[in-house]
Amino acid sequence: MIPLQIPRKYFILILLGLIITAGPLHAQDTITISTFEEDTAVVKANLLLKKAYEKLGVSMVLVRLPASRALIEANNGEQVDGELIRISGLTNQYPNLIQIPVMIAELKISVFSKTVNFDVDGWESLKPYEVTFKRGFKGMEKHAGGLRVKRAKSSGAALEMLNMDRTDIVVVPYLDGLVLKKKLNMPRIKILEPPLEQVRLYHYLHKRHEALIPKITRVLEAMDQNGEIRRFWDEVETDL
Numbered sequence: 001m002i003p004l005q006i007p008r009k010y011f012i013l014i015l016l017g018l019i020i021t022a023g024p025l026h027a028q029d030t031i032t033i034s035t036f037e038e039d040t041a042v043v044k045a046n047l048l049l050k051k052a053y054e055k056l057g058v059s060m061v062l063v064r065l066p067a068s069r070a071l072i073e074a075n076n077g078e079q080v081d082g083e084l085i086r087i088s089g090l091t092n093q094y095p096n097l098i099q100i101p102v103m104i105a106e107l108k109i110s111v112f113s114k115t116v117n118f119d120v121d122g123w124e125s126l127k128p129y130e131v132t133f134k135r136g137f138k139g140m141e142k143h144a145g146g147l148r149v150k151r152a153k154s155s156g157a158a159l160e161m162l163n164m165d166r167t168d169i170v171v172v173p174y175l176d177g178l179v180l181k182k183k184l185n186m187p188r189i190k191i192l193e194p195p196l197e198q199v200r201l202y203h204y205l206h207k208r209h210e211a212l213i214p215k216i217t218r219v220l221e222a223m224d225q226n227g228e229i230r231r232f233w234d235e236v237e238t239d240l
Contacts, residue, residue, distance in 0.1 A: 030059045031209070034070035035084035038134070038154045041175035041240060042201065045085045045104050048232050049203060052219045056212075066153075067136025071097075077206035085201045087139045097204040098213055102220035105233060107199045108174040109139065111192040112159065112181070116168050120192050123147070129168035132158045139199045140171055156180050163189060171196060175240055 031053060035043050046062045053060045063080060065073060074083040075094040083090075083097060085104050091097055111120050116129060123143045133140045135151035150167055152158035158170045159177065163186050170177075174195060181189050203220070205213055223229050 031081045032061045033082050033084050034063045034065050034074045034080045036067050037064040044236050055219050056215055082205035088202055096207050098207050100203040100217055102224055103200045104203050105201045109196045110174040112170045112177050112189055113192050114162050114188055132161050132167040133171040179240055
């Protein structure tokens with residue numbers, strides 16, 4: 001048999017075509033996800049999501065950044081591929097981020113006080129008081145209008161301000177407040193009841209990973225239906 005002779009210019013074109021149609025050789029082997037720099041209870045979601053991505057053969061790398069910067073970097077999509085866990089609806093403000101439609105966690109938001117006492121009845125009931133919360137926490141920032149607000153660099157810093165009588169009340173996730181209250185040795189800090197609200201939290205991916213979005217959605221849906229997500233958070237709360 002006479003060997004088939006392919007002119008060099010056509011060989012190069014065929015080779016380029018094969019490379020283009022094949023796509024990346026190791027697409028999505030690693031994905032970089034941003035989150036808060038503070039080690040809050042909700043950041044433990046990284047263990048849950050790492051497990052979810054492993055089911056797809058993807059390794060998830062976590063990057064810690066200030067709260068607002070984490071969202072900006074995830075939306076830019078240059079060095080970061082998505083945001084670990086945030087409130088619903090952030091696509092309106094960060095159009096490159098696509099919300100994965102499976103609830104990852106439900107966060108109870110509580111009011112912490114040292115000297116002030118009142119029955120918590122929604123955000124309106126906070127108006128008479130100076131309120132401090134962590135800068136960049138979107139679940140709280142959206143309610144800041146009409147309130148006398150101070151912003152701290154972290155939930156721990158907010159509680160330290162409360163302990164030093166530099167604010168009336170602090171709004172912080174319930175589990176985080178419990179952990180920090182004990183860690184920072186603040187026995188006079190108390191939790192006002194009932195909780196301010198329950199916030200549902202979701203994972204986000206940059207839109208350039210649109211091929212990955214339905215895959216991780218199916219994995220998380222399965223984990224939700226078999227109770228894996230609920231069991232994970234039950235264990236976290238027990239540990240805390």
